[in-house]
Amino acid sequence: MHPEHAPHPPVIRAPQVHRPTPFPPPATAPAPLALVQPDQVPAVASIVLPDGRIVTGYAVHPAQPAAAKPAVSRTAVNVALGGIGFGAVCGGLFLLTAFIAALTAFITQLIILAAVIFGGWIAVQVLGTGGHRGGTTVNIRRAVFKRNHFHG
Template sequence: MYPETTGPAPAERAVTIHQPTPIQPVIAVPAPLVPVQPGTVPAVASVVLPDGRVVTGYAIDPMRPEPVATPPAVSRTAVNVALGGVGFLAVCGGLLLLTTFITALTALITQLITLAAVIFGGWIAVQVFSASGHKGGTTVNIRKAVIKRNKFYG
Protein backbone atom coordinates (compact mmCIF):
# COMPACT_ATOMS: atom_id res chain seq x y z
CA MET A 1 0.00 0.00 0.00
CA TYR A 2 2.85 2.42 0.86
CA PRO A 3 5.60 2.79 -1.64
CA GLU A 4 9.07 1.79 -0.65
CA THR A 5 10.88 4.76 0.93
CA THR A 6 14.11 5.24 2.83
CA GLY A 7 12.27 6.01 6.11
CA PRO A 8 10.97 3.70 8.82
CA ALA A 9 8.90 0.72 7.92
CA PRO A 10 5.15 1.15 7.62
CA ALA A 11 4.49 -0.77 10.83
CA GLU A 12 6.75 1.57 12.79
CA ARG A 13 4.96 4.73 11.72
CA ALA A 14 2.85 6.11 14.56
CA VAL A 15 -0.48 7.68 13.90
CA THR A 16 -1.43 10.53 16.22
CA ILE A 17 -5.08 11.48 16.42
CA HIS A 18 -5.93 14.93 17.72
CA GLN A 19 -9.37 15.53 19.14
CA PRO A 20 -10.66 19.11 19.10
CA THR A 21 -11.19 20.71 22.46
CA PRO A 22 -14.75 21.92 22.78
CA ILE A 23 -15.20 25.63 23.51
CA GLN A 24 -17.52 26.44 26.32
CA PRO A 25 -20.36 28.68 25.16
CA VAL A 26 -20.39 32.15 26.63
CA ILE A 27 -23.66 33.25 28.06
CA ALA A 28 -24.49 36.59 26.50
CA VAL A 29 -24.85 38.95 29.41
CA PRO A 30 -24.94 42.60 28.49
CA ALA A 31 -21.90 44.31 29.92
CA PRO A 32 -22.63 47.45 31.86
CA LEU A 33 -21.28 50.61 30.31
CA VAL A 34 -19.51 53.29 32.23
CA PRO A 35 -21.91 56.21 32.59
CA VAL A 36 -21.13 59.06 30.23
CA GLN A 37 -22.63 62.52 30.36
CA PRO A 38 -25.09 63.14 27.53
CA GLY A 39 -23.76 65.12 24.60
CA THR A 40 -20.11 64.23 25.20
CA VAL A 41 -18.32 61.28 23.69
CA PRO A 42 -15.04 60.38 25.34
CA ALA A 43 -12.07 59.60 23.20
CA VAL A 44 -11.58 56.32 25.09
CA ALA A 45 -14.47 54.11 26.29
CA SER A 46 -14.31 51.66 29.21
CA VAL A 47 -16.53 48.60 29.72
CA VAL A 48 -16.81 46.63 32.98
CA LEU A 49 -17.20 42.92 32.30
CA PRO A 50 -19.38 40.71 34.56
CA ASP A 51 -16.29 39.14 36.14
CA GLY A 52 -15.03 42.58 37.23
CA ARG A 53 -12.42 43.18 34.55
CA VAL A 54 -12.38 46.58 32.85
CA VAL A 55 -11.78 46.74 29.12
CA THR A 56 -10.72 50.12 27.75
CA GLY A 57 -10.59 51.06 24.09
CA TYR A 58 -11.69 53.49 21.46
CA ALA A 59 -15.37 53.68 20.68
CA ILE A 60 -16.10 52.61 17.12
CA ASP A 61 -19.26 53.58 15.35
CA PRO A 62 -21.15 50.56 14.06
CA MET A 63 -20.98 49.95 10.35
CA ARG A 64 -23.89 51.55 8.57
CA PRO A 65 -24.90 50.21 5.20
CA GLU A 66 -24.61 52.66 2.35
CA PRO A 67 -27.95 54.07 1.29
CA VAL A 68 -29.38 52.36 -1.73
CA ALA A 69 -30.08 54.78 -4.56
CA THR A 70 -33.76 54.66 -5.34
CA PRO A 71 -34.60 54.78 -9.02
CA PRO A 72 -36.37 57.96 -10.14
CA ALA A 73 -40.15 57.86 -10.44
CA VAL A 74 -39.93 58.72 -14.15
CA SER A 75 -37.38 57.13 -16.45
CA ARG A 76 -34.72 59.32 -17.97
CA THR A 77 -35.69 58.21 -21.45
CA ALA A 78 -39.24 59.47 -20.95
CA VAL A 79 -37.93 62.80 -19.70
CA ASN A 80 -35.59 63.12 -22.70
CA VAL A 81 -38.39 62.32 -25.14
CA ALA A 82 -40.66 64.89 -23.47
CA LEU A 83 -37.96 67.57 -23.55
CA GLY A 84 -37.26 66.78 -27.20
CA GLY A 85 -40.97 67.22 -27.97
CA VAL A 86 -41.04 70.57 -26.18
CA GLY A 87 -37.95 71.71 -28.09
CA PHE A 88 -39.48 70.57 -31.38
CA LEU A 89 -42.66 72.53 -30.64
CA ALA A 90 -40.60 75.61 -29.80
CA VAL A 91 -38.68 75.31 -33.07
CA CYS A 92 -41.89 74.82 -35.07
CA GLY A 93 -43.40 77.90 -33.45
CA GLY A 94 -40.27 79.88 -34.23
CA LEU A 95 -40.28 78.69 -37.83
CA LEU A 96 -43.94 79.65 -38.14
CA LEU A 97 -43.15 83.12 -36.82
CA LEU A 98 -40.13 83.35 -39.14
CA THR A 99 -42.17 82.48 -42.24
CA THR A 100 -44.87 84.96 -41.17
CA PHE A 101 -42.21 87.64 -40.72
CA ILE A 102 -40.70 86.92 -44.15
CA THR A 103 -44.16 87.08 -45.77
CA ALA A 104 -44.94 90.42 -44.09
CA LEU A 105 -41.53 91.83 -45.06
CA THR A 106 -42.06 90.78 -48.68
CA ALA A 107 -45.47 92.47 -48.76
CA LEU A 108 -43.99 95.66 -47.24
CA ILE A 109 -41.19 95.78 -49.80
CA THR A 110 -43.69 95.19 -52.64
CA GLN A 111 -45.91 98.04 -51.39
CA LEU A 112 -42.92 100.39 -51.05
CA ILE A 113 -41.82 99.63 -54.61
CA THR A 114 -45.36 100.22 -55.90
CA LEU A 115 -45.62 103.49 -53.95
CA ALA A 116 -42.26 104.67 -55.31
CA ALA A 117 -43.31 103.79 -58.86
CA VAL A 118 -46.60 105.70 -58.49
CA ILE A 119 -44.93 108.78 -56.97
CA PHE A 120 -41.99 108.80 -59.38
CA GLY A 121 -44.23 108.04 -62.39
CA GLY A 122 -46.58 110.84 -61.34
CA TRP A 123 -43.70 113.27 -61.03
CA ILE A 124 -42.45 112.29 -64.50
CA ALA A 125 -45.97 112.65 -65.94
CA VAL A 126 -46.29 116.12 -64.44
CA GLN A 127 -42.95 117.13 -65.91
CA VAL A 128 -43.79 115.80 -69.35
CA PHE A 129 -47.35 117.01 -69.67
CA SER A 130 -47.08 120.40 -68.04
CA ALA A 131 -47.25 123.07 -70.76
CA SER A 132 -46.74 126.06 -68.58
CA GLY A 133 -43.56 127.02 -66.98
CA HIS A 134 -41.21 125.93 -69.76
CA LYS A 135 -38.11 127.84 -68.89
CA GLY A 136 -34.79 127.80 -70.62
CA GLY A 137 -33.63 125.15 -72.99
CA THR A 138 -33.22 125.15 -76.78
CA THR A 139 -36.13 125.80 -79.11
CA VAL A 140 -35.98 124.11 -82.48
CA ASN A 141 -38.36 125.16 -85.25
CA ILE A 142 -38.74 122.56 -87.92
CA ARG A 143 -39.62 123.87 -91.39
CA LYS A 144 -40.11 122.22 -94.64
CA ALA A 145 -36.72 121.49 -95.94
CA VAL A 146 -35.57 120.20 -99.28
CA ILE A 147 -32.60 117.98 -99.80
CA LYS A 148 -31.32 117.77 -103.40
CA ARG A 149 -28.22 115.97 -104.40
CA ASN A 150 -27.09 115.60 -100.80
CA LYS A 151 -27.35 119.30 -100.20
CA PHE A 152 -29.64 120.77 -97.55
CA TYR A 153 -31.77 123.76 -98.53
CA GLY A 154 -33.52 124.97 -95.52
Template structure:
Protein backbone atom coordinates (compact mmCIF):
# COMPACT_ATOMS: atom_id res chain seq x y z
CA UNK A 1 0.00 0.00 0.00
CA UNK A 2 2.77 2.44 0.79
CA UNK A 3 4.57 1.49 -2.40
CA UNK A 4 4.76 4.59 -4.61
CA UNK A 5 4.55 2.50 -7.78
CA UNK A 6 1.26 0.90 -6.74
CA UNK A 7 -1.83 2.71 -8.03
CA UNK A 8 -5.12 1.49 -6.61
CA UNK A 9 -7.94 0.72 -8.98
CA UNK A 10 -11.11 2.77 -8.89
CA UNK A 11 -13.08 -0.18 -7.53
CA UNK A 12 -10.90 -2.66 -5.75
CA UNK A 13 -12.85 -5.88 -5.38
CA UNK A 14 -10.64 -7.65 -2.87
CA UNK A 15 -12.43 -9.92 -0.49
CA UNK A 16 -13.55 -8.32 2.70
CA UNK A 17 -13.36 -10.15 5.95
CA UNK A 18 -16.04 -9.50 8.54
CA UNK A 19 -14.97 -10.13 12.10
CA UNK A 20 -17.66 -11.05 14.58
CA UNK A 21 -16.46 -11.08 18.17
CA UNK A 22 -17.43 -14.02 20.30
CA UNK A 23 -19.73 -13.09 23.17
CA UNK A 24 -18.17 -13.20 26.59
CA UNK A 25 -19.60 -15.75 28.92
CA UNK A 26 -19.91 -14.17 32.33
CA UNK A 27 -18.69 -16.21 35.22
CA UNK A 28 -21.47 -16.97 37.67
CA UNK A 29 -21.27 -14.91 40.81
CA UNK A 30 -21.22 -16.89 44.00
CA UNK A 31 -24.01 -14.87 45.63
CA UNK A 32 -26.31 -13.52 42.94
CA UNK A 33 -26.77 -14.76 39.41
CA UNK A 34 -26.08 -12.20 36.69
CA UNK A 35 -27.88 -12.19 33.37
CA UNK A 36 -25.48 -12.54 30.46
CA UNK A 37 -25.18 -9.42 28.36
CA UNK A 38 -25.58 -9.75 24.64
CA UNK A 39 -22.74 -8.26 22.64
CA UNK A 40 -24.00 -6.63 19.46
CA UNK A 41 -22.66 -7.91 16.18
CA UNK A 42 -20.16 -5.91 14.20
CA UNK A 43 -21.39 -4.56 10.90
CA UNK A 44 -19.16 -3.63 7.98
CA UNK A 45 -20.12 -1.24 5.21
CA UNK A 46 -18.28 -0.88 1.90
CA UNK A 47 -18.16 2.72 0.75
CA UNK A 48 -18.30 3.59 -2.97
CA UNK A 49 -14.59 4.48 -2.99
CA UNK A 50 -13.67 1.02 -1.70
CA UNK A 51 -13.09 1.78 1.95
CA UNK A 52 -14.64 -0.48 4.55
CA UNK A 53 -16.15 0.97 7.69
CA UNK A 54 -16.67 -1.47 10.54
CA UNK A 55 -18.52 -0.73 13.77
CA UNK A 56 -21.36 -1.49 16.12
CA UNK A 57 -24.89 -0.47 15.34
CA UNK A 58 -25.98 2.35 17.63
CA UNK A 59 -29.59 2.88 18.54
CA UNK A 60 -30.92 6.29 17.66
CA UNK A 61 -31.08 8.66 20.60
CA UNK A 62 -34.62 9.18 21.80
CA UNK A 63 -35.48 12.83 22.37
CA UNK A 64 -36.68 13.75 25.83
CA UNK A 65 -40.44 14.03 26.10
CA UNK A 66 -41.69 17.58 25.85
CA UNK A 67 -43.29 18.72 29.06
CA UNK A 68 -46.70 20.25 28.69
CA UNK A 69 -46.67 24.01 29.16
CA UNK A 70 -49.16 25.43 31.63
CA UNK A 71 -52.06 27.46 30.30
CA UNK A 72 -50.74 30.62 31.99
CA UNK A 73 -47.06 31.48 32.11
CA UNK A 74 -45.26 31.96 35.42
CA UNK A 75 -44.27 35.49 34.45
CA UNK A 76 -47.91 36.47 33.97
CA UNK A 77 -48.82 34.99 37.36
CA UNK A 78 -45.95 36.87 39.02
CA UNK A 79 -46.98 40.16 37.40
CA UNK A 80 -50.59 39.66 38.50
CA UNK A 81 -49.56 38.86 42.07
CA UNK A 82 -47.28 41.89 42.11
CA UNK A 83 -50.16 44.09 40.95
CA UNK A 84 -52.46 42.76 43.67
CA UNK A 85 -49.78 43.37 46.30
CA UNK A 86 -49.15 46.88 44.97
CA UNK A 87 -52.86 47.71 45.16
CA UNK A 88 -53.03 46.41 48.72
CA UNK A 89 -50.05 48.53 49.72
CA UNK A 90 -51.47 51.62 48.00
CA UNK A 91 -54.79 51.21 49.81
CA UNK A 92 -52.98 50.86 53.12
CA UNK A 93 -50.84 53.91 52.41
CA UNK A 94 -53.94 55.90 51.48
CA UNK A 95 -55.59 54.95 54.77
CA UNK A 96 -52.39 55.76 56.66
CA UNK A 97 -52.13 59.25 55.12
CA UNK A 98 -55.82 59.91 55.81
CA UNK A 99 -55.33 58.87 59.45
CA UNK A 100 -52.24 61.08 59.83
CA UNK A 101 -54.11 64.04 58.31
CA UNK A 102 -57.08 63.58 60.67
CA UNK A 103 -54.77 63.21 63.67
CA UNK A 104 -52.91 66.39 62.73
CA UNK A 105 -56.19 68.32 62.43
CA UNK A 106 -57.33 67.03 65.85
CA UNK A 107 -54.07 68.03 67.55
CA UNK A 108 -54.22 71.48 65.91
CA UNK A 109 -57.78 72.04 67.15
CA UNK A 110 -56.83 70.93 70.67
CA UNK A 111 -53.88 73.35 70.75
CA UNK A 112 -56.10 76.23 69.54
CA UNK A 113 -58.77 75.37 72.14
CA UNK A 114 -56.15 75.30 74.91
CA UNK A 115 -54.76 78.67 73.77
CA UNK A 116 -58.25 80.25 73.73
CA UNK A 117 -59.16 78.89 77.18
CA UNK A 118 -55.82 79.84 78.74
CA UNK A 119 -55.93 83.29 77.11
CA UNK A 120 -59.45 83.87 78.38
CA UNK A 121 -58.42 82.91 81.91
CA UNK A 122 -55.47 85.31 81.74
CA UNK A 123 -57.72 88.09 80.41
CA UNK A 124 -60.22 87.51 83.22
CA UNK A 125 -57.43 87.80 85.77
CA UNK A 126 -56.03 91.00 84.31
CA UNK A 127 -59.22 92.83 83.46
CA UNK A 128 -61.42 91.47 86.24
CA UNK A 129 -63.11 93.91 88.74
CA UNK A 130 -62.70 91.69 91.68
CA UNK A 131 -62.36 93.54 95.04
CA UNK A 132 -59.69 91.40 96.48
CA UNK A 133 -56.36 92.20 95.06
CA UNK A 134 -53.24 90.95 96.61
CA UNK A 135 -50.32 93.24 97.50
CA UNK A 136 -49.33 95.99 99.97
CA UNK A 137 -51.55 99.02 100.59
CA UNK A 138 -49.63 102.32 100.89
CA UNK A 139 -51.28 105.42 102.45
CA UNK A 140 -49.61 108.63 101.47
CA UNK A 141 -49.89 111.45 104.06
CA UNK A 142 -48.98 115.03 103.94
CA UNK A 143 -45.44 115.38 105.13
CA UNK A 144 -43.57 118.53 106.20
CA UNK A 145 -39.84 118.75 105.67
CA UNK A 146 -38.08 121.21 108.03
CA UNK A 147 -34.37 121.65 108.36
CA UNK A 148 -33.54 118.42 106.62
CA UNK A 149 -35.67 116.43 109.05
CA UNK A 150 -38.66 114.47 108.08
CA UNK A 151 -41.73 114.88 110.29
CA UNK A 152 -44.73 112.92 109.70
Protein backbone atom coordinates (compact mmCIF):
# COMPACT_ATOMS: atom_id res chain seq x y z
CA MET A 1 0.00 0.00 0.00
CA HIS A 2 1.27 3.42 -0.86
CA PRO A 3 2.17 5.60 2.17
CA GLU A 4 -0.02 8.50 0.95
CA HIS A 5 -3.13 6.29 1.05
CA ALA A 6 -2.49 4.76 4.47
CA PRO A 7 -5.21 5.50 7.07
CA HIS A 8 -4.34 8.25 9.48
CA PRO A 9 -4.60 7.62 13.23
CA PRO A 10 -7.45 9.55 14.94
CA VAL A 11 -6.51 12.95 16.27
CA ILE A 12 -7.07 13.24 20.01
CA ARG A 13 -7.48 16.76 21.24
CA ALA A 14 -7.19 17.95 24.79
CA PRO A 15 -10.59 18.72 26.40
CA GLN A 16 -11.50 22.36 26.46
CA VAL A 17 -13.27 23.69 29.51
CA HIS A 18 -15.27 26.90 29.22
CA ARG A 19 -16.11 28.75 32.38
CA PRO A 20 -18.57 31.63 32.58
CA THR A 21 -16.92 35.02 32.92
CA PRO A 22 -18.45 37.24 35.61
CA PHE A 23 -19.55 40.75 34.71
CA PRO A 24 -17.44 43.55 36.20
CA PRO A 25 -19.19 45.61 38.87
CA PRO A 26 -20.89 48.73 37.53
CA ALA A 27 -19.14 52.07 38.04
CA THR A 28 -22.31 53.76 39.28
CA ALA A 29 -24.42 52.87 42.27
CA PRO A 30 -26.05 49.52 41.74
CA ALA A 31 -29.81 49.41 41.29
CA PRO A 32 -31.70 47.66 44.05
CA LEU A 33 -32.03 43.99 43.20
CA ALA A 34 -34.90 41.79 44.13
CA LEU A 35 -33.92 39.12 46.56
CA VAL A 36 -33.88 35.67 45.02
CA GLN A 37 -34.38 32.63 47.17
CA PRO A 38 -31.58 30.04 46.93
CA ASP A 39 -33.95 27.37 45.67
CA GLN A 40 -34.85 29.58 42.67
CA VAL A 41 -31.29 30.11 41.45
CA PRO A 42 -30.53 27.60 38.71
CA ALA A 43 -27.57 25.31 39.42
CA VAL A 44 -24.56 25.22 37.13
CA ALA A 45 -23.90 21.73 35.80
CA SER A 46 -21.04 20.23 33.83
CA ILE A 47 -21.21 17.10 31.70
CA VAL A 48 -18.51 15.16 29.91
CA LEU A 49 -19.31 14.23 26.31
CA PRO A 50 -18.24 10.83 24.90
CA ASP A 51 -15.41 12.47 22.92
CA GLY A 52 -13.97 13.95 26.12
CA ARG A 53 -15.25 17.54 25.88
CA ILE A 54 -16.78 19.10 28.97
CA VAL A 55 -19.89 21.25 28.62
CA THR A 56 -20.89 23.56 31.46
CA GLY A 57 -24.25 25.33 31.69
CA TYR A 58 -27.36 25.88 33.69
CA ALA A 59 -29.54 22.90 34.41
CA VAL A 60 -32.91 23.21 32.74
CA HIS A 61 -35.78 21.96 34.80
CA PRO A 62 -38.83 20.68 32.96
CA ALA A 63 -41.54 23.29 32.74
CA GLN A 64 -44.54 22.77 34.95
CA PRO A 65 -47.63 22.12 32.88
CA ALA A 66 -50.00 25.05 32.79
CA ALA A 67 -53.72 24.62 33.14
CA ALA A 68 -54.56 22.26 30.32
CA LYS A 69 -56.95 23.70 27.76
CA PRO A 70 -59.49 21.27 26.38
CA ALA A 71 -58.66 19.95 22.93
CA VAL A 72 -62.04 21.11 21.61
CA SER A 73 -63.77 24.34 22.56
CA ARG A 74 -67.14 24.34 24.31
CA THR A 75 -68.69 26.21 21.40
CA ALA A 76 -67.66 23.50 18.95
CA VAL A 77 -69.10 20.82 21.23
CA ASN A 78 -72.38 22.74 21.55
CA VAL A 79 -72.64 23.21 17.78
CA ALA A 80 -71.96 19.51 17.20
CA LEU A 81 -74.57 18.45 19.79
CA GLY A 82 -77.06 20.87 18.25
CA GLY A 83 -76.46 19.33 14.83
CA ILE A 84 -76.97 15.82 16.21
CA GLY A 85 -80.21 16.91 17.89
CA PHE A 86 -81.42 18.62 14.72
CA GLY A 87 -80.69 15.46 12.73
CA ALA A 88 -82.63 13.37 15.22
CA VAL A 89 -85.58 15.77 15.06
CA CYS A 90 -85.51 15.76 11.25
CA GLY A 91 -85.61 11.96 11.25
CA GLY A 92 -88.57 12.04 13.63
CA LEU A 93 -90.35 14.63 11.49
CA PHE A 94 -89.77 12.48 8.41
CA LEU A 95 -91.31 9.50 10.20
CA LEU A 96 -94.21 11.69 11.35
CA THR A 97 -94.95 12.92 7.82
CA ALA A 98 -94.72 9.37 6.48
CA PHE A 99 -97.17 8.25 9.19
CA ILE A 100 -99.58 11.10 8.34
CA ALA A 101 -99.43 10.25 4.62
CA ALA A 102 -100.16 6.57 5.35
CA LEU A 103 -103.03 7.49 7.69
CA THR A 104 -104.49 9.80 5.04
CA ALA A 105 -104.36 7.04 2.42
CA PHE A 106 -106.00 4.60 4.86
CA ILE A 107 -108.84 7.03 5.67
CA THR A 108 -109.37 7.71 1.94
CA GLN A 109 -109.70 3.98 1.27
CA LEU A 110 -112.19 3.63 4.14
CA ILE A 111 -114.32 6.46 2.69
CA ILE A 112 -114.26 4.86 -0.78
CA LEU A 113 -115.20 1.47 0.70
CA ALA A 114 -118.08 3.04 2.65
CA ALA A 115 -119.30 4.81 -0.51
CA VAL A 116 -119.23 1.55 -2.48
CA ILE A 117 -121.07 -0.38 0.25
CA PHE A 118 -123.63 2.40 0.83
CA GLY A 119 -124.12 2.87 -2.92
CA GLY A 120 -124.70 -0.86 -3.33
CA TRP A 121 -127.26 -0.81 -0.51
CA ILE A 122 -129.05 2.12 -2.15
CA ALA A 123 -129.04 0.29 -5.51
CA VAL A 124 -130.51 -2.82 -3.91
CA GLN A 125 -133.22 -0.73 -2.24
CA VAL A 126 -134.18 1.08 -5.44
CA LEU A 127 -133.84 -1.75 -7.91
CA GLY A 128 -134.69 -4.65 -5.63
CA THR A 129 -137.47 -7.10 -6.60
CA GLY A 130 -138.57 -8.04 -3.12
CA GLY A 131 -142.08 -6.76 -2.23
CA HIS A 132 -144.14 -4.11 -3.99
CA ARG A 133 -144.43 -0.72 -2.44
CA GLY A 134 -147.15 0.66 -4.61
CA GLY A 135 -147.05 2.18 -8.05
CA THR A 136 -148.14 0.79 -11.44
CA THR A 137 -147.38 -2.79 -12.36
CA VAL A 138 -147.02 -3.58 -16.05
CA ASN A 139 -147.43 -7.12 -17.26
CA ILE A 140 -145.14 -7.35 -20.25
CA ARG A 141 -146.46 -10.75 -21.42
CA ARG A 142 -149.72 -9.30 -22.55
CA ALA A 143 -148.13 -6.33 -24.22
CA VAL A 144 -148.08 -6.05 -27.99
CA PHE A 145 -145.06 -4.73 -29.84
CA LYS A 146 -145.84 -3.18 -33.22
CA ARG A 147 -143.12 -1.53 -35.23
CA ASN A 148 -140.88 -1.06 -32.21
CA HIS A 149 -143.59 0.71 -30.24
CA PHE A 150 -145.01 -0.58 -27.02
CA HIS A 151 -148.84 -0.74 -26.73
CA GLY A 152 -149.92 -1.90 -23.35
